[in-house]
Amino acid sequence: MAEQPGELVQGTLEMLVLKTLALEPMHGYGIALRIEQVSDGVFRVNPGSLLPALSRMERAGRIRGEWRATENNRRAKYYALTEQGRKALETDREQWGRQTAAISRILEAGSR
């Protein structure tokens, strides 16, 4: 687990973004805000890692970006999950479940 609050566990950013976008299309700041809120402020995502990740995922075809007007009439790039992204989220989730289960088994075995 992350030692300092605000830092993400390595390699989970993409999964969290996918999960966030599974609810509805969002722009970059919206994604960062949602992750921060849902995690009760434990995770804070800065644009220096979020925007490259979005670019990478868009290139890989997991999300699709589209420039749209925001609620306060500004322009922002909204990202939506693609079918491929949905599948990727499933896989990531299963894998994550297996990994955390395994890690907790190890930790429990060690504590006895």
Place this chain on the structure above:
Amino acid sequence: MSILRNLAGGVRALFRRDGRNAEIQDELRSFVEASAAEKMRRGMSREDAERAARAEVGSAEMVREKVWAAGWESAADSLGQDIRYGVRTLSRSPGFCLVAVTTLALGIGANTAMFSLLDQIVLSLLPVKQPERLVKVTIAGNNYGDSYGADRISWPMFEDLRDRNQVFSGMFCSFMTTVTVGYGDRAAQTEAELVSGSYFPVLGVDAALGRTIAPDDDKIPDSQPVVVLSYNFWRNYFHADRTIVGRTIAINGYKMTVIGVAQPGYDGIELGNPAQMFIPIMMKTEMTPQSDGLKDRRRRLAWVKTFGRLKPGISAEQAQTSLQPLLHSILQMEAQQPDFRWFNNEDRRQFLRDRIQILPGSDNWLSDNMREPLWILIALTGAVLLLACANLANLMLARATARTREIAVRLAIGAARGRIVRQLMVETLLLSAAGALLGLALAFLADRVLLSMYLPANEAAQYVVSPIPDWRVLAFAFGALLVTSLAFGLMPALRGSRTEIAPSLQERSGSGSATAVPLRRLFVVVQVALSLLLLVGAGLFVRTLRNLRNLGPGFPTDHLIEFNLDPALSGYSFDQTKSFFERMTVDLRAMPGVSSVGLSTMPLLKGYSWQHAIVGEKSAGELKAEQPVLSMVSPDYFSTLGIPILEGREFTDQDRGPLKVAIINQSFAKRYLPAGDPIGRRFGLVTDTVLPDIVVIGVIPDTKYRDLRETPPPQADFPYFQDNQQRFVNVYVRTQGDPRQLLDQVQKRMSQFDPHVPIVGLETMDDRIGWSLKTERLIASLSAVFGGLAALLAVIGLYGVMAYVVTRRTREIGIRIALGAMRGSIVGLIMREVLILIGAGLAAGAVLDLLMSQWVRSQLFGLSPNDPATFAAAAACLALAAGVAGLAPALRASRVDPVTAIREE
């Protein structure tokens, strides 16, 4: 799918680089705005909210860089930068580029040209299924009969091996012969391959049209008048007429049905000697009139080339081990046959020791002849390329030294050392790529010239060897490019990247790191050594050529014209052939400018031989290679060739009765009829009997028969008209004036004499001998060129290093002169260094030479690979040239003006 999208996205981003950057910036701005809006919603003032949002994001430029770097295109982009920068830097020193690219183009071009020939002639395999599983089956050891060459066996032997072996999934045999083809009103002489029924199935060669020859075509002699055309012949001679299948064409006057066309690209079993058509071997009697190896059950005539396809899992060695007992039992059976009844115990013992030999199936005479020369030439060109690399490394080192400041500045403002190495390597690769492209073009031209040098124009066209590079050659050139780039670019690049920043920036321009000099001296020593090696090689090959040319075949070859013809292929019977030749001889002799005309059945100095076991006053069996060579000749043959009769007499028109007579050479007499005058004594050919029934009537001096390299073999000649088996003849015409001027007239005369009998190979004997030395000439001329090139490169390298040394020591030399040193002693100072370099190079070269020279022994003639005169001459030439190159900087050093030299610092 996603890879494609990724690629497309990257390419789009590269081309719309500005657009993509703007988009990233927009997104970043919207992020900041949204963040600020959120903070304001929580109650911050607009100003505070915006400041906090910007602080969160940090350096906008860095985020942009990071997003940009997330795609692969950024790596390509920075490579693009390196290439652009490299091109700019290089274009600032066009002289350097010109030298570097030309050197590389020569080096890579020469190597590629040689490799292209090697690839196509020596390394190529037959275009059949699994060519590496195909082997040639031959029998080594003593031969007691007639043979068409060391790799032939008799037809019954082939049948036995085919039916009784355990190691081959199939066997076939073939025999190449010349036939006359008639179709419509046209007639031409072409090469036909007579093949067993198993030939096409075992090779795995299919028909492009119709069908190929099948095992059913291989049952009954004379019963299968069918023919399969080669794809090339079908296209060239029948203009790709698809209706040809099922039609009849006349071959040697016999009606034969065309049953198919072989697959494109397959030109018979002998690469380099293409077959135009394939005919069942059952038609041997019709295709080779008056010679009937097929029905000859006596197992004496070795004439078919035999091949087998190894069963899966069987190696060539296993096949050899397994076939040996089979051969032994066949030989034991043969030794019991009535025609071997004259065997004494020693003969029998020798005969039974014959061995099976398994050879690669794709070998052929062209590859056998060219293998060693081409490997030697590849080694030479490789050495030249190495020299070129050493020179370029020298140049690059000098450049890197001159650029120390530039590199130090780039390091100081934060460039990564890895990036600097990459940058320098990119420059190197740019140079090599230009060199390699130019080299490929050069190789293409060079191969054309080489092929035309090596083969007469009319033959070169026939050869499958093409100068157009295929992917293997391209891969080779690319490999050469990479290796050379690494060889000459990497070390200077690494050295450049190790530049110490502070001292380099303080130093004045022009003086560089001193550490490069010993390395550059080492390069020069290596260059001198290698070029000495090449020069010695060139000297040896050139002198070999001269030795061979001066030696000659043992008779005067000027004023001689030769050609050959075969009236039997145009439908003449033997009796008609006889009178044809008699009338032709009279006709040619009547031509103005002709002094005499001679005929023989065997062509001289073309590598052919007719050999036979002899029973003299000594034993009968011999190695095939040591059997005497034979020929049948006309009465005026010896006087036409200018070979004197030492004892006895020449043949006359009367020598055609039942009494068999022969003219022998001195070696023959010494070996078979030793002690005393051979005239009137007898010997015999080993056939059904071993009767010595041939009377010697004359003795001639030893002359060469197969080629100029050989020691004249024992030879016996018989009168042409005594025997009624022969057909093909070579005609020799001695002229009074320049023989070249008579060539056209002879051609015209012969076509008037009988337009249906084509004459082949019309040329002067001197030209023929020139061609027979083509391999030697090729090696001699190329090694001379490469040797000169190598010496030039070494001399340039030495000059470069010494000029550099003198520039660096200008100040020291100035001080020496100011302190009263004589100019002469300054020259001595520099020249001492030059001589040490040359001396070290020559010494290293001598050691190399001793180690490597044995390797070329087989290509030399009349001198030893360690010939001291050649070595001394090469060393002297090189030392002189290098000395002169070193003298120039030495003289410049002696003219240094002490005042300017010291003030400069």
